[in-house]
Amino acid sequence: MMRTTSAFYSCLTSALFVWSALSLGAAEKPNVLLILADDMGYTDVGAFAERVTGVATEEQFYETPNLDRLAKGGVAFSQAYACPLCSPTRSSILTGRYAGKIGFTTATPGIVRSWYNQNKTPPPGHLTQDAIFWGDRIPHEQALWNGGSLLALPSGQNGDLGRDANTIAEVLNESGYRSAFVGKWHLGGHGSVGYEPKDQGFEELAYFDAGGSPYFNWRKVWESDRLTHPQMPQDKLLHSNMGKDQDFEYLTDELTAQATDFIRSHAETKKEQPFFLYFCQFALHSPIQAKKKDIAYFESKGSKGWNKHDNATYAAMNRSMDDSIGQLVKALEETDQLENTLIIFMSDNGGVSWPLNQKTKADDSRATSNAPLKGGKAMVFEGGIRVPLFFYWKGKIEGGKWVDRSVDCNDLFPTILEYAGLDAKPYYSGVDGQPGIDGRSLTGLIEKPKGRGHYGRDTYFWHYPLNVQVYNPVDNLPLTPHSAIRKGPHKLIYDWSGRLWLYNVEKDISEANNLTESKPKLARALFKELNQWLDDNVEQKYMPTLNPGYNAENDTRDYPFVDLRAKLLGDEFAIQAKPAYSVRHWEKAKN
Numbered sequence: 001m002m003r004t005t006s007a008f009y010s011c012l013t014s015a016l017f018v019w020s021a022l023s024l025g026a027a028e029k030p031n032v033l034l035i036l037a038d039d040m041g042y043t044d045v046g047a048f049a050e051r052v053t054g055v056a057t058e059e060q061f062y063e064t065p066n067l068d069r070l071a072k073g074g075v076a077f078s079q080a081y082a083c084p085l086c087s088p089t090r091s092s093i094l095t096g097r098y099a100g101k102i103g104f105t106t107a108t109p110g111i112v113r114s115w116y117n118q119n120k121t122p123p124p125g126h127l128t129q130d131a132i133f134w135g136d137r138i139p140h141e142q143a144l145w146n147g148g149s150l151l152a153l154p155s156g157q158n159g160d161l162g163r164d165a166n167t168i169a170e171v172l173n174e175s176g177y178r179s180a181f182v183g184k185w186h187l188g189g190h191g192s193v194g195y196e197p198k199d200q201g202f203e204e205l206a207y208f209d210a211g212g213s214p215y216f217n218w219r220k221v222w223e224s225d226r227l228t229h230p231q232m233p234q235d236k237l238l239h240s241n242m243g244k245d246q247d248f249e250y251l252t253d254e255l256t257a258q259a260t261d262f263i264r265s266h267a268e269t270k271k272e273q274p275f276f277l278y279f280c281q282f283a284l285h286s287p288i289q290a291k292k293k294d295i296a297y298f299e300s301k302g303s304k305g306w307n308k309h310d311n312a313t314y315a316a317m318n319r320s321m322d323d324s325i326g327q328l329v330k331a332l333e334e335t336d337q338l339e340n341t342l343i344i345f346m347s348d349n350g351g352v353s354w355p356l357n358q359k360t361k362a363d364d365s366r367a368t369s370n371a372p373l374k375g376g377k378a379m380v381f382e383g384g385i386r387v388p389l390f391f392y393w394k395g396k397i398e399g400g401k402w403v404d405r406s407v408d409c410n411d412l413f414p415t416i417l418e419y420a421g422l423d424a425k426p427y428y429s430g431v432d433g434q435p436g437i438d439g440r441s442l443t444g445l446i447e448k449p450k451g452r453g454h455y456g457r458d459t460y461f462w463h464y465p466l467n468v469q470v471y472n473p474v475d476n477l478p479l480t481p482h483s484a485i486r487k488g489p490h491k492l493i494y495d496w497s498g499r500l501w502l503y504n505v506e507k508d509i510s511e512a513n514n515l516t517e518s519k520p521k522l523a524r525a526l527f528k529e530l531n532q533w534l535d536d537n538v539e540q541k542y543m544p545t546l547n548p549g550y551n552a553e554n555d556t557r558d559y560p561f562v563d564l565r566a567k568l569l570g571d572e573f574a575i576q577a578k579p580a581y582s583v584r585h586w587e588k589a590k591n
Contacts, residue, residue, distance in 0.1 A: 027077055029176070029421050030393065031341040033328065035414070036093070036278070037321065037388075038086060038184060038212075040375055041351020041370040043307060043317055047071040051078055051402065052509065053307065053371060061064065061301070061309040062318050066326035067388075070343060073399040074392030075446045079406040081486075081504075082349050082467045084384040084464050086211065087186050089282070089409050090347040091153050094187070094200065096413030096427065096437030100463040100538045102165070103130070103150035107211055110190040110228045114151050116159060117189070117229040126541060129189045136469040138478045141554040143561035144496055144544040144575070147481065148466025152189030155199045166434045168378045168413050169201030172276045175422055178203065178266070182243070183280035186207040191226065191239030203276065206243030206258045213282050215289040215317075235395040236333050238560065250291055252283050252317075256324040260331040265333035274420070279328070279438040281525040283321040286356055288367055290316030308369035339394050340519025342419050347387040350376045352577045354470050374511040378470045380484040380493055392448055401449040405441075406486060408460050411438035418443045457570040461533050465496070465544040474501075477557060481544040485530040490515075492526040496544050496575070498562030500527060524568060531565055531573055545576045 043049035046057035047068040057068050070266065088099030095102060114130040115122035122128055129152040133145070142301070156164035169179035180204035187211040188195035197204050208222050217239040225236035246257035255498040266275050296314030303310035326343070332338040351368040353376030368376075389407070391397055414424035414440030418441045430436040444453030460577045465481040472479050481496040489506035501517040516523045522581050566574035 005224075008127055012477075028340060030396075030419060031274050031337060032172075032177075032276045032344070032416055032420065033306040033332070033341055034093075034276070034278045034344045034416070035325065035328070036090070036183075036280045037345070037347040037350065038281055038283060039352055039367070040284050040318075040321075040347035040388065041353070041368050041376065041383070041549055042347075042373055043309075043370060044284065044347075045071065045328065046352055047076065047272075048078070048388045051076075051583055053092075055306065059306070061298070061303040061305075061306050062315050064318060064322040066322045066329065067345065068525050069140060070325070070329070070345065070389040070392040071388070072533075073394075074343070074390050074397055075399070075401045075403060075449055076388070076390040076443075077403045077405075077407055077445075079404060079407070080346065080387055080389035081345065081406065081460060081462075082387045082409045083462065084349055084380055086285075086348040090283060091150075091165075092408075092410045093346075093412050094153065094169070095165050096168070096410050096439040096440050096462075097326040097435065098461060098537065100461070101438070102153070103127070103148075103539065103542055104153075104527075105147055105149040105463060105465055106541050107186060108134075108149060108151055108190075109211060112151065112190075112268070113229065116151075116192055117232045119231040119233045124158070125161075125539075127154065127163070129154075129163055129192065130541065135467060136478075137575070138467055138469055139222045140478060140556055141232050141551060142467050142480075142547055142556070143419070143550045143552075144467065145547050146467060147545070148541045149466075152192055152195040152296065153187040153200060155195055156226055156552070157194040167200045167433070168416055169276060169278070171422070171427075172420060173201050175275075176419060177274050177276045177340065177420065178270060179276040179278070180205050180262055181278050181280070182206050182262070183208075183255055184213070184282050184285075185280070186211055192232075193234045193238055193316075196238055196241075204241045204243070205262055207241050208282075209239040212285045212287065213251060214287060215282070216249060218251045218254075219245075246342050250320065252324055253321045255279070255281070256327050263328070263337065264335055265268075267337055276416075281321055282322065283324075284314065284317050284351070284367070285354065286367070288313050288317060288356065289578065290314075290320060298454065301383070307371050312365055314367045322392035327330070327480065334591075339396075341393070342396075342416075343392040344390075344412065344416075345392075346389045346412070350379070350382075350387060353375045353383055353473075353485060359472075361434060372510045377475045378464070378468055378479065379472070380464060380482050381473065382491075382505060383473075383510065385462060392444075397446060403445050405445060405455065406460060407442055407445070407455070408439060408457075410437065411442050413437055413439050415443055415446075416442040417441075459485065459529075461485055461530065461537075462567075463534060463538055465542060470521055475558070483530060483534060486531070487526060490522065490526065492523060492530060494527060494564070496529060497557075498564055502526070527564070528569060531569060535573070537573045539552075540576065543576070548577065550553065 005515040054208040085107040091104040116128040153164035181197040184206040202210035248254035298312035298315040370383035375383040
């Protein structure tokens with residue numbers, strides 16, 4: 001419902017400050033352009049690298065002039081968080097909820113089996129889009145089995161057990177918006193019926209439901225509708241929509257043309273109706289591919305050794321995406337829509353800081369570096385979850401400001417609602433039978449960037465319950481399941497194999513000083529709060545479990561496995577002995 005001026009002023013009498021689009025003097029509901037980059041590291045954007053290192057953008061290897069201009073002309077967040085992988089972040093942005101609560105704990109490749117794509121009846125309490133037991137082939141003895149994950153955002157299908165995500169697009173549509181989607185989806189069970197963007201409130205411009213895509217010769221991959229799993233109970237894959245082909249060779253250029261075509265045609269035919277355009281770039285996800293002329297430019301430029309940014313192809317991909325941003329802004333300017341469009345930019349997780357060639361582990365195969373942040377994608381260290389975020393609205397948001405407070409990707413949901421003139425507060429407790437959202441509006445912080453504006457949260461949680469063939473920056477061994485909590489300036493990382501790291505991430509952005517020994521009470525209190533939150537909010541099927549076949553004598557790691565939940569919190573918190581249903585156990589149980 002629309003917020004009235006009188007209702008707005010009545011809110012000011014309460015202790016909580018709520019900021020709305022009305023206070024900015026907007027006579028109409030603004031358009032909203034939300035751009036989500038893929039695998040873009042914190043320092044891959046010049047303005048953010050300059051903020052954290054002090055190195056001027058013109059001295060850096062990467063070049064992002066359009067992003068820099070918007071970030072510096074708007075309000076940028078220096079401590080914005082996403083999930084460590086893309087699908088969880090995408091589910092969180094669309095719903096305003098923690099991904100772990102929904103069931104998205106990881107980003108799955110198309111080969112992963114689900115009860116749906118295997119055409120099997122799931123065990124009690126499992127959705128058909130829950131993944132069946134799976135994992136990377138890791139050359140180390142594993143004390144823990146992977147927790148599960150959803151492959152598709154619930155949309156009210158028969159196998160969703162009555163769950164139907166209430167997305168930001170659906171809420172905006174009810175308020176008169178036109179919501180459109182272009183780019184990477186990766187929330188639809190890899191082409192499952194009933195989980196496409198149109199099933200979550202979007203007009204489909206062009207999309208592909210996968211983790212990544214080729215940047216050249218991509219049409220052949222998108223057009224293929226052959227079932228990855230022959231047992232899947234549908235005739236063909238519904239994993240793409242080509243849209244109005246703009247005839248570009250390079251994928252980033254093609255998707256940008258699709259988006260700008262929408263912006264221009266909307267101005268001609270439906271300008272009186274506000275739009276919400278959600279553009280999920282594939283860049284900078286692998287494969288690392290760019291246009292030859294751009295690669296040649298960065299090869300000739302040379303990196304000067306800056307911040308370990310030296311991959312010319314990656315730099316060229318980054319430049320193409322920045323060019324995309326410039327084309328979007330140009331389309332808005334030329335159609336007289338820029339001054340009534342809120343532009344939001346964010347990345348879905350940190351950059352890929354580990355070697356892309358997992359066979360050779362060659363350092364020169366890595367895409368980027370997130371330094372001075374530790375780690376990268378798939379990790380709950382800062383390099384994996386701290387991402388660039390800014391808001392730009394010409395003439396409405398006072399630019400040139402930074403917010404140096406922690407915020408989360410699930411905050412975008414209520415923030416967009418308030419800028420659209422809606423009251424976000426009812427969604428905090430839940431509406432129409434839906435669970436309450438976890439995000440809180442950032443409009444107060446945007447108005448008062450130095451922290452005086454109301455926001456209302458200082459605690460955040462992450463949950464990544466998998467063993468993965470990505471190497472931990474602490475010991476250079478494959479990652480084991482991790483969860484984390486940030487409360488105030490401190491962040492505790494819980495390695496489920498038996499280790500804790502406590503950092504003051506406001507003073508120690510590189511997470512170099514583990515405070516668990518110097519602050520044992522704080523570490524234990526945060527550990528208890530984290531695990532209580534996990535037990536209260538994350539279903540057991542999405543938790544790591546003990547591997548009954550684990551043999552400690554075969555474990556090549558230099559630290560023994562310890563169940564810290566049982567040791568520090570008591571037996572009631574002990575890690576379960578085995579999954580309720582893995583592939584092996586469920587098949588045996590059926591027989």
